[in-house]
Amino acid sequence: MRFLPFLLLIFTLQALAAKKALVVVSVLPQKTIVQGVAGDLVDIEVMVGKGFNPATYQPSPRQIARLSRAVLYVRAGMPFEQSWLPRFTAVNPAMAILDMREGLKLLPAQGHHAQDADPHIWTDPELVKQHAQRLRDRLDALFPAHKSRFDENYSRFAARLNALDRELQTTLAPVRGESFLVYHPAWSYFAHRYGLKQMAVEHEGKEPNPRSLARLIETAKRAHIHTILVQPQHSAATARVLADAIGAKLVQMDPLEADIFSALRKLAAALTAQKS
Known part of the structure; x- marks a missing residue:
């Protein structure tokens, strides 16, 4: 019986070691993109769940606590991020931040001032592909041991996006x-x-x-x-x-x-x- 606490400690350490890195995203469409590039190599959590409005969303205490173990946060440009992102980084200063709008040709939000960019880039397969490439590069840098997997996943994901774009061009002609x-x-x-x-x-x-x-x-x-x-x-x-x-x-x-x-x-x- 004296070995039971020792065995429990070993199992606990093994379980902790087996945990995947955590990537956090703002909205649900981003989860599809991260899954497309990272596959099953990371855990993914979404801040704004189904049915919630990103303009008025308030993260829960549990979500804030979970951010303390996140390796990467992919921001979308949603209204709630403006006030909450500084608090997220305060909880986890080591967490990398990737803005999914980075390097993309953005459109102004319709009906808003010109400096307000529309964040909904996932409605254009070509922009999704461009963002996915930058996401792949960031994951390659964060997890170099998995670079070949990320690269292969990205290639497959990009091919699916290209096929979707061709399909939509035909359908909407x-x-x-x-x-x-x-x-x-x-x-x-x-x-x-x-x-x-x-x-x-x-x-x-x-x-x-x-x-x-x-x-x-x-x-x-x-x-x-x-x-x-x-x-x-x-x-x-x-x-x-x-x-x-x-x-x-x-x-x-x-x-x-x-x-x-x-x-x-x-x-x-x-x-x-x-x-x-």
Whole structure:
């Protein structure tokens, strides 16, 4: 029996040694990207879970505590990061930070001041690929023993993104140049990539006033819009009013869905269905 505490200590040390490095990301689509490059070599945690709004999110004490063992934090440019990231680094000064917007050609957030960049780069497969390459380089530097695995994973992930991009180019060719209407303007990069025009109900994070809503109704009618995209993180009340006014249907489309591939295919299907 005297050896039991010693054996428990050995098992505990082995369990600790077997723990994978922790990478933390801000929103769910980033998890798909990290998994695509890192595979099963790291653990991944997401700060803003399903259904939560990154504009108003407040990390839990447990999440803050977990950051103390994170090796890398991949920021997305979401509003909550502005005030919380300094606190994250205070908890873990050794944690590396990678901004997923780094080195990319960014678009201004629609309806905001020009200096505010739209963070939703995962809606463009080409931008995802460019970010994934920088993520691979950072992981190579942090974990050189796994460099060949990261490089192989990236190559496979990039090939999947290239195939998705070709598929979307073909699917969306019939609606190129047309407009689509959303509540919250989260699809700017998608629209830019595939030659579409995104119109938004929300302006600078605010509901439209009656005059703006009337103008939007007229614009939507002229554009022959029959579908309004709404997302689960925002109220759809104003979108319903607009839908009734122009005879459109509401379609829920989540730009924060974890599976980037599925989300973009669903969006393409909704936009092409609008034409039929």
